[in-house]
Amino acid sequence: MKLISHEPATGDLIWEGESGDAAEEVAKARASWAEWAARSFTYRAETLRRFVNVVRSKEQDFADLIAREAGKPFWEAKTEVGAVIGKVDISTNAWSDRTGNKKLEAAMGNKVSVRHKPHGVLAVLGPYNFPAHLPNGHIVPALLAGNAVVFKPSEKTPASGQFLVDCYHEAGVPEGVIRCLQGGPEVGKALASDPGIDGLLFTGSAHVGKILHQHFADTPQKILAIEAGGNNPLVAWDMKDIHAAAAIIVQSAYLSAGQRCTCARRLIVSEEGHERILDEVLRLIDRIIVDHPHADPQPFMGPLIDNASADKVQDQYMNLMMKGGTPIRRLDRPYEERPYLTPALIDVTNVRDRPDEEIFGPVLQLIRVRDFDEAIREANNTRFGLAASVLTREPKNYNKFWANVRAGVINWNKPTNGAPSTAPFGGVGISGNHRPSAYYAADYCAYPVTSVEAELCRANIGQGLRDPNMIED
Template sequence: MSATLISTEPATGAFLWEGPVSDVEAQVARARAAWPRWAAQPIAVRVETLRRFANAVRRDEEKLADLIARETGKPLWDARGEVEAVINKVEISIAAYSERTGQKRLDAAMGARQALRHKPHGLMAVLGPYNFPAHLPNGHIVPALLAGNAILFKPSEKTPAVGEMLVRLYHEAGVPQDIVRLIVGGPKEGKALTAHTDVNGILFTGSAATGIAINRQFASDPGKILALEMGGNNPIIVWDTVDIASAAALVVQSAFMSSGQRCTAASRLIVRDSMADMVIAEVKKIADRLIIDHPHADPTPYMGPLIDNQAADGLTESFLILMSNGGRPIKHMVRPVKDRPFVTPAMIDVTAMTERPDIELFGPLLQIIRVPDFAAAITEANNTRYGLSASLIGGSPDQYNQFWANIRAGIVNWNRPTNGASSKAPFGGVGISGNHRPSAYYAADYCAYPVVSSEIEQPRASIGVGMRDIDVSAMGD
């Protein structure tokens, strides 16, 4: 009897979904056998198929949003925003494919022409996260399908129901069933998938530890494409602004949206010491008003639960560790619902800590650091191995230019939150946030590889140097 995977609603603990764990070997074989037919389709066929997928998602928009909200715990308004991103990804990917991987022809010597085309890699494994279980894997799958790849999609073991619905919508739109295969399972199935010799590429979104392990696994195999998005320890600097209320709202949006379960969430507020008390007080005032409840609650919540009790236990423990090592609590983290993974947003001043942990605290836990000058603010912001997102709130144009030039991050914003990046731009980071293969608009770059050809209709060649003269006397009549 095969093993099964069960998914429950984090907000209520109610049973949501159950399905058999996949046979990775069999799924790889099916997709590998089907891939050549999909790759041979004209690009127009793949484009129209994916446009039908966007229409299928639009038709079932509320069903998908409801399922995302129930399986992740995020508020329904947040889940609806995720579904909208899934729909919009199709047209964005079509434009990116044309711009970044379209065919080009150039003149060459002797009447020949240079042709630039792109080929799909083959069989791509997409490993999705639980925080955006539809949008983030879809951000890999759509451009990979457009390029002519086949897909093995393993959703997080914490959100398999959303993964199953997403795959069903691809199939209903006309993507052949063997071209997108669902892999249900946990770490064991993920490792089997990434290690399989017939898998040509790994497109991963998740923790730095797992991404680094995958990168190490393929260190001696440069033939496999590897795109890693591994989160962040993101700074938001507040500097010399008279609009404290707006600055605080941007901090709250950066740190606590989606219960802080965004890879671009701000984990560190760096603030000028002369204005720190005003900023901290305003941020706390807003955070105290945030409604935390189940996804469909009335009044509408700003935050839902974390994904599970293990995540909530780990985050509350992290808060206690920071406090016991010199952190000064501003707003305590509380578990308001017994046995459920709800946590209140927390704030802690860690300025006095001699060593601050450089880890991704995936939840609504904001560390505050006071600094005396702008150079110290940038130094503190760069005090991390990560480098995904960073924002400056306030400051002058010259200071923003200094911030932009010196900050190590793939997303650098001014008077905007650290999260909410546009799919029309590249999305990725430096350090251990990624491996220099940004996704979103630039996903086209790693879903196909360039092939350059020099072409002419008739052979034409001669060798004009380095040849002996012909010995005419040795030639017969």
């Protein structure tokens, strides 16, 4: 089956190829992983440092490809490639910190050794919004641990995924150890179901995450790490610097055209006195440049990934309006044939049965509440639990927010989408399955083995045996 990728900004063809065979790719990885696992950690780390050098030498070309295929501004695509480059050093440190070898003293001169083994062959399903950085966040720690990887890029960004894997091969990672499996949802299902994989590492929607969780229920021997989306709250309450707060709100809601799992979806403000912050946010919204990735001046937002995604966001926005939402800035589509959307803000305070869903686009919902306790209740009014942030001058407000809000990322006077790679990243609720990625990815890429060790056999049984003198011949 032929797979085709078009630039969302122009509709131009960017890549075409054939869908792969999951069983064949898993078999190749299975045949190669033992030799890779037998290599020392130092060898694997040095090989991945060569990968860094390869990516750095192709930085501009890689960023250009990501910008064109994912539709994100070129400046943002460059930061993504930078994250790919930085991942190896971070993951090397994480391996030593989280899964390094340990020797402990035990009784009678024995030793207790704790070491880690790779699982074997791990499948990685990547998303389209960060087609290099997010799957690479699984791939690097998996390879460092000694696993082989079969990576299926999103069918919406196959060229970026292939480019990433080609960089690994050029750096000297054996071709059988990192495989690129192209294809759509059916190929992804085949990969997840293949008996030859020892686990699956997923980044994507909560809906697909739930399906995978159910699918893996009968195979508890296989590792499953899920990083899904969020219906993320941003509480703006008693800020000192209104201008800075407005910038944080706009960045949280509209960065990557709202196509980040950590984007703010709900802005929660006080019923009384919210007009000032709202005016500042609207001024910034009206200045946002929406244009193609290489436009001059550089845009803040590019298009969504494709027309189907833009259609879905428009439908979700219209549903909020039909339920009683009041548009403050409308969601417009400047070009009917292309997936550009303008940043939207809609007051949903009086909407009954407000949908608890992730609107994966530039739509921010305004919710007015009476007091800070109600703001916290509203923040928790979701099945998701990925990211949350509070903007306030009062440390006591932040402390109360942190203690009571359920999320894996909780920020203070920072955007919801500011999560460092040097810390764990993951959510609760339906936003994940308690296997955070980023710095903690080392935890699910290897399993611990505990060994009690002694150089000589020394043992006796002191209880429960008959006296040898009392045994009759």
